[in-house]
Amino acid sequence: MSKPLMTTIPVRDAVGTVLCQDITRIEPGKSKGPVFRKGHVVRAEDIDILLSVGKEHLYVYEPRAGLVHENDAAERIVAAVGGKHLERTAPKEGRIDLKAACDGLLRIDVPTLTAINSLGEITVATLHSLHFVNRGRAVAGMRVIPLLIEDAKLQAMERLVTGPVIEILPLKSARVGVVTTGSEVYSGRIQDAFGPVLKKKFAALGSTVMGQMLTNDEERMTAEAIRTFLAQGADMVVVTGGMSVDPDDRTPSAIRASGADILSYGAPVYPGAMFLLAYAQGAAGRVPVLGLPGCVMYHKASIFDVVVPRLLAGLELKAEDIIALGHGGFCSQCPECHYPVCPFCK
Numbered sequence: 001m002s003k004p005l006m007t008t009i010p011v012r013d014a015v016g017t018v019l020c021q022d023i024t025r026i027e028p029g030k031s032k033g034p035v036f037r038k039g040h041v042v043r044a045e046d047i048d049i050l051l052s053v054g055k056e057h058l059y060v061y062e063p064r065a066g067l068v069h070e071n072d073a074a075e076r077i078v079a080a081v082g083g084k085h086l087e088r089t090a091p092k093e094g095r096i097d098l099k100a101a102c103d104g105l106l107r108i109d110v111p112t113l114t115a116i117n118s119l120g121e122i123t124v125a126t127l128h129s130l131h132f133v134n135r136g137r138a139v140a141g142m143r144v145i146p147l148l149i150e151d152a153k154l155q156a157m158e159r160l161v162t163g164p165v166i167e168i169l170p171l172k173s174a175r176v177g178v179v180t181t182g183s184e185v186y187s188g189r190i191q192d193a194f195g196p197v198l199k200k201k202f203a204a205l206g207s208t209v210m211g212q213m214l215t216n217d218e219e220r221m222t223a224e225a226i227r228t229f230l231a232q233g234a235d236m237v238v239v240t241g242g243m244s245v246d247p248d249d250r251t252p253s254a255i256r257a258s259g260a261d262i263l264s265y266g267a268p269v270y271p272g273a274m275f276l277l278a279y280a281q282g283a284a285g286r287v288p289v290l291g292l293p294g295c296v297m298y299h300k301a302s303i304f305d306v307v308v309p310r311l312l313a314g315l316e317l318k319a320e321d322i323i324a325l326g327h328g329g330f331c332s333q334c335p336e337c338h339y340p341v342c343p344f345c346k
C-alpha cells in the first residue's frame with residue numbers, strides 16, 4: 001500500500017513541507033486573512049509565526065512523483081485552454097483567472113469545456129460564449145479541487161484540447177451604412193432618433209457609421225439606398241423601422257428588392273422579434289444587411305447587442321443561430337437594466 005499523502009506532523013518538524021490549507025490570522029477589529037497560503041513551503045522563520053496563530057501541528061502533503069501541486073496544475077490548465085487576446089493572473093489559492101486583453105467577442109469551445117469539467121477534479125468556469133466583452137473583463141477561472149492531482153488526469157485534459165477553448169475574437173472596425181425608413185421621419189414630422197442611438201452603439205463596438213440616408217416607406221427608395229451603401233463599400237448595412245405588421249412596414253420587402261439574400265426574418269428574442277438578417281454582395285464583399293425594428297432604438301439591450309458583435313467578429317450566422325437565441329431571449333425589462341450582466345440571450 002502506498003504511504004498516505006496527508007500526514008500530521010509537529011510544526012517544529014515542518015520545515016520544507018507544503019501547507020495544504022491557508023493558515024488564517026485574525027487580529028480582532030484589525031484584520032483577518034491568510035498569514036500563509038495553501039501550498040506555501042514552510043521555512044525555519046515561519047515556525048514562530050505558526051505557533052503564534054495556534055498551530056502546533058500541521059497537515060502536510062508530501063510531494064510524490066506523478067502528482068502535481070494545485071498551482072502547477074492551474075498553470076497546465078491555462079496553457080491548454082487559453083487562446084488569443086487573453087491575459088492571465090498569477091495563481092492565487094490554486095486558481096488562475098483569464099481577462100480579456102482587448103474588446104471583442106468571447107468564444108468558448110463549450111463541448112471541450114464540458115469534457116474537461118467531466119474529468120472530475122479539474123474545473124474551468126467561464127462567462128457565456130459568443131458575447132461581447134470589454135478589455136479587462138474577467139472571463140474565466142480555472143483550478144483543480146485537490147491540493148495534489150494525478151499528472152495522468154492533467155494529461156487526459158491536455159489530450160481533449162484540439163484548439164483554443166477560451167479566446168477573444170477582436171471585432172472588425174466596420175463602416176456601416178444606415179438606411180432609416182419612415183415617412184414621419186423623411187417628411188420631417190418627427191426628428192430621427194435611431195441614427196444617434198446606432199452611432200453610439202457602433203462606436204462602443206469600434207465601428208463607425210459611414211452615413212445615414214432617410215427614405216419614405218417606398219420599397220424602391222429603400223432598396224436603392226441599400227444598394228448605394230453596398231456600392232460605396234459598406235461593411236454592413238442596417239435598415240431601421242418599418243419591420244412589423246402595418247401596411248406601411250415595407251422594410252423586409254425592400255431588403256429583398258435590394259438583391260440581398262434573407263436568412264432569417266422574425267427572431268425568438270424580445271426585444272427584437274421583428275429582426276431580419278440578410279447578406280448581400282457589395283464592393284466590400286459579402287456583407288450583412290440587417291433590418292432593425294423600432295425596439296432597438298428604444299431599449300438599452302435588444303437583439304442588436306447580441307447579434308452585431310458576432311457579425312463584427314466575422315462569424316457567418318445562420319438561421320439556426322438566431323433560432324437558438326430563444327432560450328434566454330426574453331428580456332424581463334428590469335426597472336434598472338444591468339445588461340450585459342444579466343441572463344438575456346445567455
Ligand SMILES: Nc1nc2c(c(=O)[nH]1)N[C@H]1C(S)=C(S)[C@@H](COP(=O)(O)OP(=O)(O)OC[C@H]3O[C@@H](n4cnc5c(N)ncnc54)[C@H](O)[C@@H]3O)O[C@H]1N2
Pocket residue numbers: 180181182184185190191192193194195240241242243244245246249272273274292293294295296
Ligand atoms: N399589432 C402589432 N403591433 C406591433 C407589432 C406586431 O407584430 N403587431 N410589432 C411590435 C414590435 S416587435 C416592434 S419592435 C414595433 C416597431 O416595429 P417597426 O420596426 O415596424 O417600427 P415602426 O412601425 O416603423 O415605428 C414604430 C415607432 O417608432 C417610431 N420610429 C421609427 N423610426 C424612427 C426613427 N428613425 N426616429 C424616431 N422614431 C422612429 C415611429 O414613429 C413609431 O412611433 O412594433 C410593435 N407593434
Ligand code: MOO
Pocket residue numbers: 269270271272273274275293294295
Ligand atoms: O422587434 Mo420588437 O422586438 O420585439 O420589440
